Amino acid sequence: MRRVNYAVNGGPEVLFVEDVPTPVPGPSQLLVRCEAVGVTWPAVRRVREGPEPVPLGGEVAGVVEALGPGVRGFRLGDRVTGLCFEHAYAERAVLAEHMASRVPEHADAVTAVALVHSGLVARKACAAGLIGRGESVLITAAASGVGTMAIQLVRAHGARVVAAVGDKQDKGAFVRTLGAEAVVGYDDPSWGEPVDVALECVGGEVLDKAVRALGRGGRLVAFGAQPGAICSGELMTRGASATGFRMGSPATPSLYACWRDELWDWHREGWLRTRVHAEIPLARAARAHEVIESRANLGKVVLVVD
Numbered sequence: 468m469r470r471v472n473y474a475v476n477g478g479p480e481v482l483f484v485e486d487v488p489t490p491v492p493g494p495s496q497l498l499v500r501c502e503a504v505g506v507t508w509p510a511v512r513r514v515r516e517g518p519e520p521v522p523l524g525g526e527v528a529g530v531v532e533a534l535g536p537g538v539r540g541f542r543l544g545d546r547v548t549g550l551c552f553e554h555a556y557a558e559r560a561v562l563a564e565h566m567a568s569r570v571p572e573h574a575d576a577v578t579a580v581a582l583v584h585s586g587l588v589a590r591k592a593c594a595a596g597l598i599g600r601g602e603s604v605l606i607t608a609a610a611s612g613v614g615t616m617a618i619q620l621v622r623a624h625g626a627r628v629v630a631a632v633g634d635k636q637d638k639g640a641f642v643r644t645l646g647a648e649a650v651v652g653y654d655d656p657s658w659g660e661p662v663d664v665a666l667e668c669v670g671g672e673v674l675d676k677a678v679r680a681l682g683r684g685g686r687l688v689a690f691g692a693q694p695g696a697i698c699s700g701e702l703m704t705r706g707a708s709a710t711g712f713r714m715g716s717p718a719t720p721s722l723y724a725c726w727r728d729e730l731w732d733w734h735r736e737g738w739l740r741t742r743v744h745a746e747i748p749l750a751r752a753a754r755a756h757e758v759i760e761s762r763a764n765l766g767k768v769v770l771v772v773d
């Protein structure tokens with residue numbers, strides 16, 4: 468089977484396609500014939516910055532083709548999606564059973580990849596931020612896969628969205644179509660009125676600006692891949708609080724299962740929409756990494772496997 472790999476850290480040009488044996492699922496693992504694979508900034512960043520090459524993991528969606536020993540919850544032919552920590556940029560990927568969930572009949576693989584993991588991250592951020600009706604919520608990287616989900620979920624809480632983006636020109640209009648009421652650029656001297664909650668997923672200087680954007684009693688939720696410092700003085704002045712999370716493995720599988728069902732219900736109801744910036748063939752994964760590094764994506768970037 469074909470898969471995309473890299474041998475040295477660097478930009479999109481280090482990715483190459485190779486022919487490798489189809490993996491064999493181990494205990495409690497599924498072998499999935501991939502139809503769609505999500506490309507995310509954290510993965511693109513790992514390729515560029517290292518510290519050393521690791522399997523290109525990510526969100527996959529496809530069809531169960533083989534079952535490892537001990538799998539109870541899935542059958543051959545089931546359509547599934549989930550986060551794969553092994554090689555995901557591939558025609559076949561191995562998925563831990565506890566990370567997999569079913570894709571409803573009405574949905575295609577690209578939608579599943581754009582909805583489920585990004586939706587769970589956004590859902591978790593909203594829960595951590597304790598968002599209340601009528602509050603104002605700042606969302607950074609608001610045009611990203613996670614950001615597009617977060618805007619819609621925050622609106623569903625009855626809260627007002629202030630969307631922060633790297634480049635206001637194209638992204639500003641885009642995030643407004645999803646429900647953002649105000650748009651700010653990272654470089655803007657002011658981010659407007661102080662907010663009640665900041666959902667911050669960029670890190671670095673943007674994290675610091677998000678802390679400074681909080682009003683009295685504000686809540687920061689930090690969940691970006693890039694490290695950043697939180698100034699305790701800025702929290703103390705505002706009487707603000709800060710929390711963070713990393714999705715990694717599902718510490719609370721039943722809660723995640725419930726949230727996944729909700730995401731699909733809301734998608735079926737029609738108000739929670741996935742936004743896909745580009746569907747790019749697997750063999751052109753380097754192009755997908757270029758798109759993410761250009762920071763131009765309006766929504767999710769997805770690799771498709773034919």
Ligand SMILES: NC(=O)c1ccc[n+]([C@@H]2O[C@H](COP(=O)([O-])OP(=O)(O)OC[C@H]3O[C@@H](n4cnc5c(N)ncnc54)[C@H](OP(=O)(O)O)[C@@H]3O)[C@@H](O)[C@H]2O)c1
Pocket residue numbers: 506507508509585588607608609610611612613614631632633634638668669690691692693712713714715759760761762763764766767768
């Ligand atoms: N904690 C967790 O478990 C968890 C899980 C998943 C995702 N996340 C975080 O959520 C964020 C969004 O993830 P995603 O997968 O939805 O993103 P994505 O769709 O791949 O979009 C990436 C976006 O991140 C922003 N960005 C900020 N700095 C960047 C940089 N130096 N290079 C490239 N892009 C940069 C860009 O928008 P702007 O230029 O407008 O900022 C870009 O469009 C990521 O920062 C990621 O770390 C966290």
